[in-house]
Amino acid sequence: MLRxxxxxxxxxxxxxxxxxxxxxxxxxxxxxxxxxLARRGMNAADAQAAARRRFGxxxxxxxxxxxxxxxxxxADITADVRLAVRILCKTPARxxxxxxxxxxxxxxxxxxxxxxxxxxxxxxxxxxxxLVAIHQVSKGAEEGVSYPNFEDWRAAGRSFQQMxxxxxxxxxxxxxxxxxxxxxxxxxxxxxxxLGVTALRGRLFADAEDxxxxxxxxxVSDRLWxxxxxxxxxxxxxxxxxxxxxxxxxxxxxxxxxxxxxEGPVDYWTTVAVDATAGPWxxxxxxxxxxxxxxxxxxxxxxxxxxxxxxxxxxxxxxVALANPGLDLKEGVRVAALSDxxxxxxxxxxxxLYAAVFCVFAVACxxxxxxxxxxxxxxxxxxxxxxxxxxxPLRLVRQSLVExxxxxxxxxxxxxxVAGALLSLLPRVAPPxxxxxxxxxxxxxxxxxxxxxxxxxxxxxxxxxxxxxxxQDLTSVLKEGGRAGxxxxxRGVRPGALLIAxxxxxxxxxxxxxxxxxxxxxxxxxxxxxxxxxGVLTATLSLPTVSYPPGSQKTAQFYTRVVxxxxxxxxxxxxxxxxxxxxxxxxxxxxxxxxxxxxxxxPTAGLRFVAPAYFETLRIPLVAGEYPDARxxxxxxxxxxxxxxxxxxxLPGRNPLGVRLALGWGGDAPKTVxxxxxxxxxxxxxSQPAPEVYVPLAQFPLNDMALLVxxxxxxxSVAGELRAAVRRLDPxxxxxxxxxxxxxxxxxxxxxxxxxxxxxMFAAATLFLAAIxxxxxxxxxxxxxxxxxxxxxxxxxxGWGIARTVLRxxxxxxxxxxxxxxxxxxxxxxxxxxWLYETRPLDLASLAAAAALMLVTAIAACLLPARRAARISPxxxxxxx
Amino acid sequence: xxxxxxxxxQGTLDLLVLKALSLGKMHGYGIGQSLEQLAEDMLVVEEGTxxxxxxxxxERGWIAAEWGVSENGRRARYYSLTRAGRKQLKEEEQQWxxxxxxxxxxxxxx
Numbered sequence: 001m002l003r004x005x006x007x008x009x010x011x012x013x014x015x016x017x018x019x020x021x022x023x024x025x026x027x028x029x030x031x032x033x034x035x036x037l038a039r040r041g042m043n044a045a046d047a048q049a050a051a052r053r054r055f056g057x058x059x060x061x062x063x064x065x066x067x068x069x070x071x072x073x074x075a076d077i078t079a080d081v082r083l084a085v086r087i088l089c090k091t092p093a094r095x096x097x098x099x100x101x102x103x104x105x106x107x108x109x110x111x112x113x114x115x116x117x118x119x120x121x122x123x124x125x126x127x128x129x130x131l132v133a134i135h136q137v138s139k140g141a142e143e144g145v146s147y148p149n150f151e152d153w154r155a156a157g158r159s160f161q162q163m164x165x166x167x168x169x170x171x172x173x174x175x176x177x178x179x180x181x182x183x184x185x186x187x188x189x190x191x192x193x194x195l196g197v198t199a200l201r202g203r204l205f206a207d208a209e210d211x212x213x214x215x216x217x218x219x220v221s222d223r224l225w226x227x228x229x230x231x232x233x234x235x236x237x238x239x240x241x242x243x244x245x246x247x248x249x250x251x252x253x254x255x256x257x258x259x260x261x262x263e264g265p266v267d268y269w270t271t272v273a274v275d276a277t278a279g280p281w282x283x284x285x286x287x288x289x290x291x292x293x294x295x296x297x298x299x300x301x302x303x304x305x306x307x308x309x310x311x312x313x314x315x316x317x318x319x320v321a322l323a324n325p326g327l328d329l330k331e332g333v334r335v336a337a338l339s340d341x342x343x344x345x346x347x348x349x350x351x352x353l354y355a356a357v358f359c360v361f362a363v364a365c366x367x368x369x370x371x372x373x374x375x376x377x378x379x380x381x382x383x384x385x386x387x388x389x390x391x392x393p394l395r396l397v398r399q400s401l402v403e404x405x406x407x408x409x410x411x412x413x414x415x416x417x418v419a420g421a422l423l424s425l426l427p428r429v430a431p432p433x434x435x436x437x438x439x440x441x442x443x444x445x446x447x448x449x450x451x452x453x454x455x456x457x458x459x460x461x462x463x464x465x466x467x468x469x470x471x472q473d474l475t476s477v478l479k480e481g482g483r484a485g486x487x488x489x490x491r492g493v494r495p496g497a498l499l500i501a502x503x504x505x506x507x508x509x510x511x512x513x514x515x516x517x518x519x520x521x522x523x524x525x526x527x528x529x530x531x532x533x534x535g536v537l538t539a540t541l542s543l544p545t546v547s548y549p550p551g552s553q554k555t556a557q558f559y560t561r562v563v564x565x566x567x568x569x570x571x572x573x574x575x576x577x578x579x580x581x582x583x584x585x586x587x588x589x590x591x592x593x594x595x596x597x598x599x600x601x602x603p604t605a606g607l608r609f610v611a612p613a614y615f616e617t618l619r620i621p622l623v624a625g626e627y628p629d630a631r632x633x634x635x636x637x638x639x640x641x642x643x644x645x646x647x648x649x650x651l652p653g654r655n656p657l658g659v660r661l662a663l664g665w666g667g668d669a670p671k672t673v674x675x676x677x678x679x680x681x682x683x684x685x686x687s688q689p690a691p692e693v694y695v696p697l698a699q700f701p702l703n704d705m706a707l708l709v710x711x712x713x714x715x716x717s718v719a720g721e722l723r724a725a726v727r728r729l730d731p732x733x734x735x736x737x738x739x740x741x742x743x744x745x746x747x748x749x750x751x752x753x754x755x756x757x758x759x760x761m762f763a764a765a766t767l768f769l770a771a772i773x774x775x776x777x778x779x780x781x782x783x784x785x786x787x788x789x790x791x792x793x794x795x796x797x798x799g800w801g802i803a804r805t806v807l808r809x810x811x812x813x814x815x816x817x818x819x820x821x822x823x824x825x826x827x828x829x830x831x832x833x834x835w836l837y838e839t840r841p842l843d844l845a846s847l848a849a850a851a852a853l854m855l856v857t858a859i860a861a862c863l864l865p866a867r868r869a870a871r872i873s874p875x876x877x878x879x880x881x
Numbered sequence: 882x883x884x885x886x887x888x889x890x891q892g893t894l895d896l897l898v899l900k901a902l903s904l905g906k907m908h909g910y911g912i913g914q915s916l917e918q919l920a921e922d923m924l925v926v927e928e929g930t931x932x933x934x935x936x937x938x939x940e941r942g943w944i945a946a947e948w949g950v951s952e953n954g955r956r957a958r959y960y961s962l963t964r965a966g967r968k969q970l971k972e973e974e975q976q977w978x979x980x981x982x983x984x985x986x987x988x989x990x991x
Contacts, residue, residue: 029928
């Protein structure tokens with residue numbers, strides 16, 4: 001055993017010595033035999049030849065001796081690797097293409113894996129499987145939760161250890177003379193206890209700090225503590241200025257444990273006590289109809305399943321609805337594992353992306369395999385000769401595999417760099433909904449994955465050339481007079497042809513997906529929306545409550561004056577202000593009672609607070625009555641304007657003018673409807689207009705508002721004037737989010753746009769690869785048939801005839817691939833459904849566009865080889881023999 | 882050369898090689914020659930079987946090889962019996978004697 005190992009190691013170190021020894025022994029034997037024969041009277045040359053003949057096939061003997069002396073797999077593989085490196089280096093261009101292609105496939109796939117692994121990573125909290133999110137549901141869609149409902153749920157729910165509530169929030173942080181907007185959340189005091197988070201500094205909230213009237217307290221993330229707060233040790237007890245209000249910092253928690261999870265960086269938390277301050281319209285916390293909070297979060301008791309909690313919560317919701325007849329809670333609540341709530345909305349995206357990166361991987365591997373296969377076909381003669389001289393087929397197969405593995409390993413090394421670069425690039429291009437992309441990086445798991453994928457790629461790449469190597473037989477190769485594979489692609493090089501067609505098919509799938517998404521996206525951008533979003537600049541602002549008391553005359557006047565100021569500019573066509581801009585993703589809704597309509601279900605409608613000239617600015621047509629500008633001033637009797645969808649839904653067959661509405665939010669006094677306006681699609685992706693109520697801002701002034709300016713010329717050029725106007729009125733007011741409605745439109749379709757770009761990039765990459773593959777294979781086949789073409793030209797065929805042969809061959813590969821791709825997409829295109837907006841997965845126009853693109857690309861790939869073949873000179877091609 | 886030459890039973894060549902080498906160290910050609918002489922030309926040792934046998938026996942550690950200089954001054958690979966080889970030869974000789982005795986008895990029965 002030991003002796004064998006030593007022999008093996010020695011053979012490995014001194015492999016060439018081993019071969020030399022075997023050869024020398026053989027030569028000695030032959031010489032001795034020849035000498036013997038010569039002594040018996042044979043002439044020297046004959047004796048030499050006879051001795052050699054008698055010795056038999058040298059190679060077979062040599063292999064036997066080689067193996068007996070320890071030249072087993074270890075030495076062989078070293079030799080194979082060395083040979084593979086030599087062969088790969090001999091054709092540097094081909095090898096570079098091979099490595100680059102495979103690296104692209106592996107790299108993109110690895111980056112995709114890292115993202116998916118990170119995105120579906122368990123939540124960072126203790127016993128995260130016990131955590132559930134509880135949403136109110138309306139028309140199948142999840143809605144927010146109002147505080148009184150939450151209190152009832154918390155009091156009645158037996159399935160839960162604890163229940164908390166949160167609402168995402170943003171605030172202007174003033175620190176060190178600078179102001180910037182940061183993201184945070186308003187939470188119930190028990191949230192962090194429930195999540196099992198412990199404070200790095202200071203403490204968590206105490207339960208009493210939820211109570212109305214308790215002092216303003218905040219917890220900050222360690223990121224904010226280190227950056228804006230200077231990382232001071234005595235941070236607990238110091239103060240934090242948010243939106244002009246002072247909060248006392250009680251603790252610091254790790255940013256990695258921030259909540260809510262799915263959003264971008266969350267840096268501060270305040271308690272629901274801030275919502276208890278009674279404004280001019282009462283406390284948010286007492287308004288059952290106002291779903292202020294995003295969701296309730298609960299920790300299940302051990303052994304309770306989300307399904308059981310769902311059953312209990314359903315009963316509780318019904319009880320709450322019965323006890324509060326004014327509420328529309330028929331559809332109840334939805335309890336879902338928190339991890340699902342966090343990743344649920346984007347899970348489809350990850351799945352689609354992951355499927356796409358596998359398509360890229362497949363095409364890249366097929367492409368690299370084609371290159372390898374063509375290379376090994378060119379070396380067919382070598383393989384056949386080696387086989388004829390006694391090399392065992394398995395060795396030839398092994399050598400092919402080693403060659404592809406060596407190429408794959410080189411590609412894998414490059415791929416890890418590619419994946420790293422992609423991952424560092426992604427957070428910059430990914431929309432905020434996918435902020436968790438930012439957390440993806442090259443970790444151990446990803447590296448292991450990359451290595452596994454590399455080996456898989458190596459085996460995939462080598463499989464076909466290895467099979468081809470096995471099948472080489474000497475007679476056919478030699479019959480061809482050493483011209484490697486002088487045959488058409490269709491017949492002789494079937495595996496290569498299959499690879500090309502497969503590449504085209506997979507690339508076609510990606511092209512179809514990208515085209516369909518593009519069609520859907522175009523639809524999002526260009527559909528009629530009931531208003532004209534183009535050329536409107538907007539900005540949001542938040543008046544400090546200290547100097548602008550909510551609901552005050554001063555607050556109302558501020559907006560009136562800004563709008564007046566802006567109207568003076570010759571470039572401005574119209575200007576206004578509103579809360580919750582269309583397309584911005586903000587959406588306020590409220591319960592609506594039609595006064596005198598007892599007994600009807602209590603519907604909800606979109607609620608908009610608008611300044612004068614809002615409808616003119618957005619070009620929303622008036623259908624009946626009047627705009628609320630004249631009758632909606634401060635001090636006038638409260639008025640409202642509704643849209644046509646509202647009339648259709650809640651006031652069918654009635655004259656809406658004069659109807660009085662009581663709103664769950666926006667002032668207690670019922671409002672008289674004075675006008676009806678056209679429907680708009682408020683959300684970028686909504687499929688139909690929702691009922692909406694417009695309330696004059698002057699009668700209900702809010703501190704958080706947006707300004708809108710319709711201007712002449714290029715949207716955005718009045719941004720300077722907008723800032724100047726606000727600064728003239730009050731230099732302390734910060735303008736934020738200065739962007740056009742078109743910008744919002746792009747942003748609102750963020751995940752769609754991201755997926756579209758990604759798929760378009762992947763489709764383009766695979767299309768390019770497939771075209772290169774087709775081009776390479778055709779060039780190879782055309783070159784191999786140069787002799788035949790030469791003869792045909794010599795016999796009077798014209799160039800066009802020959803070009804047609806090549807073209808036909810190329811399209812013979814491309815068309816079946818194209819059709820197969822279409823069929824594949826038809827089968828798997830449903831994966832996209834989630835991301836399509838009013839577009840069917842099998843959108844004929846998009847598919848036709850993809851097919852046309854593929855066809856044009858394929859023809860372009862065929863043209864050059866065809867032209868080259870057509871120009872062939874019979875003299876040159878025949879002389880080449 | 883007209884005499885019929887019996888094929889060797891499987892594995893017998895190994896025994897014969899060991900026997901030849903028990904007379905002293907030899908190169909491959911020499912082993913073939915001496916076996917043919919010892920068999921008084923009843924045996925032709927083919928290179929195609931001799932060398933594989935040599936490699937096989939060497940791998941088992943019964944013989945060892947070293948480079949030496951042949952009678953006509955060329956570098957040649959000389960094989961010699963190892964201690965294990967000597968033991969193996971003794972065992973195989975006994976086995977062969979028993980085998981041939983047994984075969985002889987059976988064939989001699991009338």
